[in-house]
Amino acid sequence: MTHHLPSRRSLLKGAGAAALVAGPLAAAAPAAAAPSPAPSPSGSSPSPSRRGHVRSAAAGVRDKMTWWEATTTAAPAATQPGNTPLLAWRGNRNSRNITLANVIGPPRQFAGSTLEKTILADASDYAPSFLPGVTSAYDARLAWTGIDYGRAVKVADFALTSGDWKLTGGMTQHGLVGYGQIGGTSGPDMSVLQRYRVNVVDQYGRVVLAQANGISFGETIPLPFFGTPRGPVRNIGLGWEGTVWMWTASDGALSFAFTDSAVPATDTPVVVRSAQWAICEPAAFTPFRDSVYIAWTGTDGAGHLNVAPVDLAAVKAGTDPIGAVYTLPETSIAAPALVPQMDWDHGNHRLAVFWTGTDGSGALNACEVVLP
Template identity: 65%
Template sequence: MLAAGPIALAAPATAAPSPAPRRPSRRGRARIVAAGVRDKMTWWDATSTAAPTVYQPNNVPLLAWRGNRNSRNITLANVIGPRLQFAGSSLQKTILGAASDYAPVFLPQLSPRRTARLAWTGLEQRRLVHVGDFALTDDLRLTGEMTEQTPVGSGQLNATSGPDLSWLQRHRVNVLDENGRVAFAQARDMTFDEALPLPFLGSPRGPVRNRGLNEPGALWAWTAADGALCFALTRSPVPTTESPTVARSAQSSICEPSRLLPYGSSLYIAWTGVDGAGRLNIAPVDVEAVRAGNDPIGTVYTLPENSLAAPAVEVQIDVGSGRSRLVVFWTGTDGTGALNACEVLLP
């Protein structure tokens, strides 16, 4: 079992400020509401100093994380236990030879080869971003075998964050380069194009989240250098020359936010607050407010849990009953960085 000393919330790296919005955005005062949790599980044998990443084919969580201070190796794990239940579960783990200083990230869908696709920033001198495919069993559990691996950006990226990995017409990776700016690359499968800059994003805290909507462009979410959560809609899925209106929220985070997640009739985002304790927060995002350049977060649900890194949010669906539940995974502030999961109870 890995051991670690006490872990403190790290201060964000100093970076150049994000560019000003094209026109001033209106920052509102959000309604703060306490949310509950249930079915909580702490996996004491899984510890990290960074965020976990989660992918759920067939509602079965697959986890990956980089180790704590005593080991930077990436671990893959299957959650073993009753379906749609965290309490009493265990982790079936595989520790990889690959290691990172930052959080890895799963592609949130099966790859074209029906594998689980993972991206991470390596420890080489140039800090390459790697994308690897990992084999799955017939019931969509990880075997621990990596079937293919490729670098992003022709080996020229000197990454200074973990990556984000998404899909919108093509596979998409973004990461902070050696200057703290966002570098973005696409691939049809595992052959990535040259990485391009996205100037409108400035110098954020960590990688940037993006999600396609029912239009050609995308919704982008990130944490600015000063901690403000920011959002923008772009006309193009690859907005290298766009200067969209940036909607700055009154909410702040210590690091990058979670992915944007559809749940019910809304699109949700989660983040770790700047209150000093690392309180977890989750909120619906008003896309029309983003379009208008206004603060898109009107209600913040605050969880009675603390994290030292970004949370991961997912939806689990009971196919039999049709009931769905919102779940969150995070790295705890217990002193070892143990991984946790629970169901979120929104009022």
Template identity: 45%
Template structure:
């Protein structure tokens, strides 16, 4: 089993699932839904020794907004959007929201304010899962969620906090949580990778050529790996990696590199799994960290809610090169 290093446990801060995380610079910004006794959304800066997780503390802002599910974050987008958050509210309609995080551009820290917000699809969409946000440094994000009928629906952001009409990904099928989209370049079979956990617990993967493939029916590949919740996908040293919580009954966390060539040929893209000596509830979050002024190496980090009964938040580095 593999160990994480530079590990931090943020005692006193817990959730019912792993936190959403973005990494504007040396230390992360996290967002999570409260523990079993609280549904409020908290956004926090991890502050402490530059370039490391161990020894950091969370400088928190507890929002008035609440959710039955974990929120989603996207960061590093266009110049006037330094971070965005999506969540499903606790109203009877369980409406999907997206807000802009006000991030101080000198320190890359969250100021505690939401600079703007919107209801996706004018509040008509009713979500029954945690949402996802997918984007890149050259594009606005895409928001996605499972609706009340169990359909995977997505909408692209055409300008700040303005979303296109909803598109249904009918080829995804029933799932354990939302589908993840990951943008690729120079990859056989397509420009966009999709990853999700089907209702049978097995991970699924697919390529598409469009970020909103309403007219496509891509080939879907079933992996031999299983998860209790949706996976997390990120880039590390130019390659795609996936993380998930296993079905072993103890919540062991798993990380694997994806062989996209195998996926393009219709084969399971997971050939080798790093089973970590850590256990979590719900879905973990993987974050690829590029070199900075304080840390000159590439790092692959994982964040999760622990199995201590409080869902205590943790973070650690899986790989560093």
């Protein structure tokens, strides 16, 4: 089963949007402006790349669910290859083990749902990452930074049931990134760009990338132009056009770059610093309808969740790609996960966000994002 994603033309065009809370839409005022960044070593403050006025607006939430029994101190990972959302997270301070779960309930409904969980023996200090979709063997693939072997970065495939695409709880194969010699200081990011890929911040503060040969992600390649970001980087391929990258800089600025190469080991692209700020890495690029969306946790002091369409062509032109920001009435201590949900039986779809709450226990939450 394959997802229907926007065409290359529409991607480049961009956009120019258990405790249970249900019922009326909830809306929040736009988050307050982020604090100014720290001065650069030269004494001047870095400024965002130029763009017109950024429109800020409140977004609504609908069909919110809090799974009180699922707690974490990091971001959740989420994907949905069929009608069932799949989640993964590392535990809270009392248990750092990686947990995978099926969200069991009616299609495209979080209200009243339950989590069917599988707890791994492996543990992590950081958020795990799902491969978007499924592998060629129709498995779900997950990567995480372990706590053993010098924080080795690990990858494993998990079996899915045929028909409804749920996790069975069985692991089919596993491997290491960088021959087990990488000591991760962030969670990894998994993506597909020509090949399956993993990137992570290593023990030297560099972003390193590895491409798959089966389940093996052998040689790692440093990507120096990212500097020392807050967490892993995200990327989206534009086919023969090139690749757009996104990350949170060390000072918190959301940053973007365009490269001709899918593995830009020696590239020195123009880095586009957005006017938006985040406490940690943003959610991955998420194609939805005719746009590509991102989400992040803001630096407003409360940690409000923000969602925005991204103009990928603006990144290529060297200007700020975020022209509208939609702020949700929800807060988080970590990065959110953004997932397009398709009802394969009826053809309906919606944009969903998953996040770690600020309730004190780090309970996982989910809701539909209602854009204005």
